Structures are given as structure tokens and as C-alpha cells.
Amino acid sequence: MSNPESFIDEVTEEVRRERLFGYFRRYGWIALVAVIALVGGAAYIEWQKSQDAAESQAFGDAILAALEAPDAAARRAAVAAIPAEGARAALRDLMVASDPAADRAASLRALEGVAANATLDPAFRDLAVLRRVILAGAEMPVADRRAALDEIAAPGRPYRTLALEQMAYLDVEAGKPAEAIQTLRNLVQDQEATQGLRRRAEQMITALGGDTQAG
Structure with a gap:
């Protein structure tokens, strides 16, 4: 009985192996795509982090360079000209409004823009509201x-x-x-x-x- 049983076991194992290979040939691409997605996703996240770091560094360098302008008007113009989006734009505009003596109207406009931007973090918007109220004074x-x-x-x-x-x-x-x-x-x-x-x-x-x- 042992030989027939052994033969049956071998045939059963072979059928299982063929079935497994069949499943792999039919559905193995799903696993491959999943692996590629995981690896690609991790790589994209790392790339995005490096891009954000590089953009932050460039923005900081631009701010420092603008602050080296010879007078208040030139500094304001240089800061206002720095390209930025989102939180960096809010920070730039708050800096534009940091010296209202040079151009009070421009300072108020910059603060109004930050305060009205609902996409920004409340820390930026609330600070802009506070500064605008203080700067406007009795005119408001x-x-x-x-x-x-x-x-x-x-x-x-x-x-x-x-x-x-x-x-x-x-x-x-x-x-x-x-x-x-x-x-x-x-x-x-x-x-x-x-x-x-x-x-x-x-x-x-x-x-x-x-x-x-x-x-």
C-alpha cells in the first residue's frame, strides 16, 4: 500500500504545484504591481521630502538676501517679489507687513490677504488679524x-x-x-x-x- 499511497501523494503535490504556478501566472502581476507601488511610493515620499527641504532652503536664502537691501523700501520690494505659495507666501506677506512705517497701505493689504486665506493654518491667519487690528487703529x-x-x-x-x-x-x-x-x-x-x-x-x-x- 505504501507505493500506491506514495504515488498518489506525489501526483497530488504535482497538481498543487501546477495549480500554484497557474495562479501565479494568472494573478502574479497583482503582487508585482503592489511591490512596485510600495517601492515607488516610498521613493516618491523621500523625493518629496528632499524637494520640500530644497524649496525651504531656497526660500530662506531669498528672504535673507532681500533683507540685505540698502533701505526699507528696497527690502519691502525685494521680500514682496519672492515667489512663494501656501505657508511660505503667508510668511512672506507677514514680513512685508512688518515695517508699516515704510508703506502702511501695503502692510494692511498684505495682512488682509493672509487673514482671508482659509487654506492657511490658523496661526498665520490669526496673527494677520491681530496685526491688522493693531495697525488699523482708530481708522477701523x-x-x-x-x-x-x-x-x-x-x-x-x-x-x-x-x-x-x-x-x-x-x-x-x-x-x-x-x-x-x-x-x-x-x-x-x-x-x-x-x-x-x-x-x-x-x-x-x-x-x-x-x-x-x-x-
Whole structure:
């Protein structure tokens, strides 16, 4: 019985082998494509990383070169002319707006552009809103400035405490010192506020004739 059984086993194994080879001939390309996709995907990711690094390096070099221009107007023009997209464009525009004394109108336009770009990270947009409110000053109605600041003063926003500080100043401007003092007291106790901001809040409370501790 052993010889017939051995023969049957060999035939069965041969059939399995032929069937496996048949499957491979029929479907093996799928595995090949999957391997190529994995290898190609990994290579593309590495290439993309190197491209991003190279673009960031070039952008940084361009910024540094622009800042070496001989005067403020030339620096502004050089920075504004740097080609950029996305976050780099936002950073470029924020830098254009960093010297409003040279061209206030251009600074406001640059800030408005960053603030209105919904594709950007909130850190860029909120900073642009904050700077625009500060730069516009009394030229922008108090109600409009408050509405802009109210949005970025929400919990979790990156410049929440700075926005609250500006809202306290708006209360002073609107003739509401009691409200301003309360907002500033809250900032003194706010764990997210920097030491510099807390000191400014305390000084402003004193200037308004208030007490830094709630009564």
C-alpha cells in the first residue's frame, strides 16, 4: 500500500504545484504591481521630502538676501517679489507687513490677504488679524475691531491672550474702564499668558486706577 499511497501523494503535490504556478501566472502581476507601488511610493515620499527641504532652503536664502537691501523700501520690494505659495507666501506677506512705517497701505493689504486665506493654518491667519487690528487703529471702527478680535480670542486659538489684551484696550477707548480692568485681571491670572503680558496687564490696571486683585 505504501507505493500506491506514495504515488498518489506525489501526483497530488504535482497538481498543487501546477495549480500554484497557474495562479501565479494568472494573478502574479497583482503582487508585482503592489511591490512596485510600495517601492515607488516610498521613493516618491523621500523625493518629496528632499524637494520640500530644497524649496525651504531656497526660500530662506531669498528672504535673507532681500533683507540685505540698502533701505526699507528696497527690502519691502525685494521680500514682496519672492515667489512663494501656501505657508511660505503667508510668511512672506507677514514680513512685508512688518515695517508699516515704510508703506502702511501695503502692510494692511498684505495682512488682509493672509487673514482671508482659509487654506492657511490658523496661526498665520490669526496673527494677520491681530496685526491688522493693531495697525488699523482708530481708522477701523471699534465694533469692527472687536468683532475681528472676538473670533481669535476663542479658547484654543494661538493668540487668544493677545487678542484679549487688545479687547481690553478697546474697552478703554470706548470709555469702559471697569470692563477693561476686569479683562486685564483675568489675563494676570491666565496660565496661558506670558510673563510679559501679565506685567503689561498689571501696569495697565494700575494706570486705570484699579487693583490687580479682584475686589
